[in-house]
Amino acid sequence: MFIKYDIRGKYPTEINEATAQFLSKKYVIYLKKKKFKEVFLAQDFRYSSNSLLNSCATVFLQAGFKINYLGIIPTPIYYYYCLKNKKPGVMITASHLPTNYNGFKFFLPSNDVWIYKKIKKIKAKIEVQKIFSPQVKEETYLHYLNQIKNIVQIKHHHYFYYPSRNNSANNFLFNLLPKIFPKIKIIKNSNIFVSSDYDGDRIFIKYKNKIISPEQFLMIILKTGNYKKVGLPITIHKRVKEFFPKIDFYLIKTGHLNFKKAYKKYNLDFALEPSYHFYFFKETKTEAPILALLKFFLSEERNEMENILNLSFPSYRLDTSNKNFVKKILDYAKINKFQMKKFDDLYFSKTINQNNYLAFNLRQSKTENNIYRIFIEASNWSLIKKMLIEIKRK
Numbered sequence: 001m002f003i004k005y006d007i008r009g010k011y012p013t014e015i016n017e018a019t020a021q022f023l024s025k026k027y028v029i030y031l032k033k034k035k036f037k038e039v040f041l042a043q044d045f046r047y048s049s050n051s052l053l054n055s056c057a058t059v060f061l062q063a064g065f066k067i068n069y070l071g072i073i074p075t076p077i078y079y080y081y082c083l084k085n086k087k088p089g090v091m092i093t094a095s096h097l098p099t100n101y102n103g104f105k106f107f108l109p110s111n112d113v114w115i116y117k118k119i120k121k122i123k124a125k126i127e128v129q130k131i132f133s134p135q136v137k138e139e140t141y142l143h144y145l146n147q148i149k150n151i152v153q154i155k156h157h158h159y160f161y162y163p164s165r166n167n168s169a170n171n172f173l174f175n176l177l178p179k180i181f182p183k184i185k186i187i188k189n190s191n192i193f194v195s196s197d198y199d200g201d202r203i204f205i206k207y208k209n210k211i212i213s214p215e216q217f218l219m220i221i222l223k224t225g226n227y228k229k230v231g232l233p234i235t236i237h238k239r240v241k242e243f244f245p246k247i248d249f250y251l252i253k254t255g256h257l258n259f260k261k262a263y264k265k266y267n268l269d270f271a272l273e274p275s276y277h278f279y280f281f282k283e284t285k286t287e288a289p290i291l292a293l294l295k296f297f298l299s300e301e302r303n304e305m306e307n308i309l310n311l312s313f314p315s316y317r318l319d320t321s322n323k324n325f326v327k328k329i330l331d332y333a334k335i336n337k338f339q340m341k342k343f344d345d346l347y348f349s350k351t352i353n354q355n356n357y358l359a360f361n362l363r364q365s366k367t368e369n370n371i372y373r374i375f376i377e378a379s380n381w382s383l384i385k386k387m388l389i390e391i392k393r394k
Contacts, residue, residue: 001014001015001119001121002103002366002367003115003117003119004115004255004257004366004367005113005115005255005256005257006095006103006104006105006106006113006115006256007023007103007104007106007115007116007119008094008095008097008101008102008103008367009094009101009102009103010100010101011046011048011052011100011101011102012048013121014121015048015052015094015101015102015103015104016052016122016123017051017052017055017125017126017128018055018122018123018124018125018126019119019122020052020053020055020056020092020104021055021056021058021059021126022119022122023056023104023106023116023119024055024056024058024059024060024090025059026116027088027090027106027114027116028059028060028063028065030114031065031088032063036065036087036088037064037065037066038065038066038067038068038087039060039065039066039067039068039087039088039089039090040067040068040070040078040081040082040085040087040088040089040090041053041056041057041060041067041068041069041070041089041090041091041092041132042069042070042071042072042073042075042077042078042089042090042091042092043071043072043073043091043092043093043134044072044075044091044092044093044169044198044199044200045072045167045168045169045198046092046093046094046099046102046198047099048102049072049092049093049102049134050092050132050133050134051128052092052102052104053090053092053132054128054129054130054131054132055126055128056090056092056104057069057131057132058128058129058131061131067132068081068085068087069132070137070140071134071135071136071137071140072134072135072136072169072172073136073137073140073141073169073200074168074169074170074173074196074199074200074201074289075091075093075095075105075169075199075200075201075287076200076201076284076286076287076288076289076290077140077141077144077173077200078091078105078107079107079286079287080144080147080284080286080288081140081144082107082108082109083109083111083284083285083286085109086109087109088106088107088108088109088114089105089106089107090104090105090106090107091104091105091107091199092104093105093169093198093199094198094199095197095198095199095201095367096197096198096199096202097198097367097368099167099198111260111263111264111285111286112260113257136172138172138176141172141173141176142176142179142180144173145173145176145177145179145180145181145290146180148180148288148290148291148294149180149181151283151284151291152291152294152295152298154181154183154184154294154297154298154301155183155301156183156297156300156301157183157184157185158183158184158185158192158297158300159184159185159186159187159190159191159192160184160185160186160187160190160192160193160194160293161186161187161188161189161190161192161193161194162174162175162186162193162194162195163195167198168195168196168197168198168199168200169196169198169199169200170196170200170203170289170290173200173290174186174194174196177290181294184297191207191208192205192206192207192296193205193206193207193209194206194293196289200289201277201287201289202275202276202277202289203276203278203289203290203292203293204276205217205293205296207305207309210309212296212309213313213315214236214272214273214274214276215236215237215239215240215311215313215315216308216309216311216313217272217276217278217292217296218232218236218240218272219240219243219308219311220295220296220299220304220305220308221270221272221278221292221295222240222243222244222247222270223299223302223304223308224295224298224299224302224304225269225270225282225295227247227269227270227282228246228247228248228269229247229248229250229266229267229268229269229270230244230247230248230249230250230268230269230270230271230272231249231250231251231252231259231262231263231266231268231270231271231272231279232249232250232251232252232271232272233251233252233253233254233273233274233344234251234343234344234347234361234375235254235274235317235344235361235363235373235375236272236274237313237314237315237377238377239313240313250262250266250268251343252271253343253344254273254344254363254366255366256277259271259273259277259279260279260286263279263281263285268281269281269282270282274317274375276289276292277289278291278292312381313377314377314378314379314380314381314383314384315375315376315377315378315384316374316375316376316377316384316388317373317374317375317376318373318374318376319365319371319372319373319374320371320372320374321370321371321372323372325391326362326372326374328391328394329360329362329374329391330362331394332387332390332391332394333348333360336350337350338350338358338359344361344363345361345362345363345364346361346362346363347359347360347361347362348360348361348362352379352383355379356378356379356380356383357378357379358376358377358378358379358383358384358387359376359377359378360374360375360376360377361373361374361375362374363375376388
């Protein structure tokens with residue numbers, strides 16, 4: 001079970017209806033102390049989500065709370081409604097994890113999370129009353145998109161393709177986009193291919209069959225927005241900062257909670273994680289991946305996109321469960337006398353000469369314990385290729 005900024009686990013062995021009721025009762029105690037009497041409930045597409053949501057709903061109704069059921073929606077829209085209406089909520093989702101997992105996002109209108117850490121596995125089976133059926137509320141999506149329209153005005157025609165078979169909460173959001181932005185159309189033969197994850201808090205774009213890198217996305221967004229304070233993790237290529245000397249950049253540890261704390265501490269306008277989490281704090285106070293897509297279209301309108309996509313950010317990202325490879329990369333750093341500092345687990349760097357450097361970050365995933373995330377960056381591609389060749393030879 002994962003417990004940090006949300007709660008996730010395998011269904012039904014770690015997370016089940018009894019867990020949902022146990023946590024909801026603890027949440028109710030907290031909310032009553034804070035004088036809340038109303039909550040938002042939302043869910044993703046998972047087969048277990050509606051049953052878990054109704055387990056939570058039972059507890060809230062018994063405690064006399066008013067429930068606003070948002071239906072099946074992307075996590076960022078759930079956050080938006082909680083923040084806009086200044087009400088707490090519960091979202092049933094396990095984010096990007098497979099569908100045999102599920103979990104809870106307990107969110108507060110202060111842009112904080114509520115977490116209860118003393119959770120034991122509860123095996124008791126309980127009967128769940130069908131209070132809310134899984135549904136998509138079109139008006140919920142359209143209201144959100146109308147708010148987004150006040151932020152971004154699209155003047156030209158744009159086309160993208162999104163495979164609706166993808167079981168993401170963003171399915172309906174993308175399909176409704178042309179209703180609010182009539183110059184945007186979904187067509188199969190578009191050069192722009194969009195995909196998303198289960199709970200809809202990330203967005204990925206392929207342009208002419210090439211994935212848009214986090215650095216390219218960052219360049220697009222910063223050039224189409226008036227941002228003064230931007231938060232980035234250590235796993236974004238340093239070269240991006242050279243293009244924006246007037247922006248104050250803040251180094252943030254990976255993780256939703258760290259970025260939201262940084263938003264409050266530094267009054268950030270925008271932040272990005274290389275996992276394609278886009279924090280549009282200035283516009284929405286939270287994540288808004290749909291804005292990233294619209295900024296992409298704006299970049300097209302301004303004839304900036306092609307130039308950005310031609311920029312080089314020599315970097316390599318790898319997720320691995322191979323502990324032998326992890327050992328090899330650590331040995332490489334030791335043999336080649338890299339400097340090490342502890343930030344987001346371990347960060348190694350080496351200055352080759354006045355114009356060249358090589359660096360990498362090694363971090364164990366906080367949500368998937370057997371996964372190590374590796375980010376390598378350099379001043380040129382040859383240094384990265386040479387490093388990988390030498391590691392594979394060992």
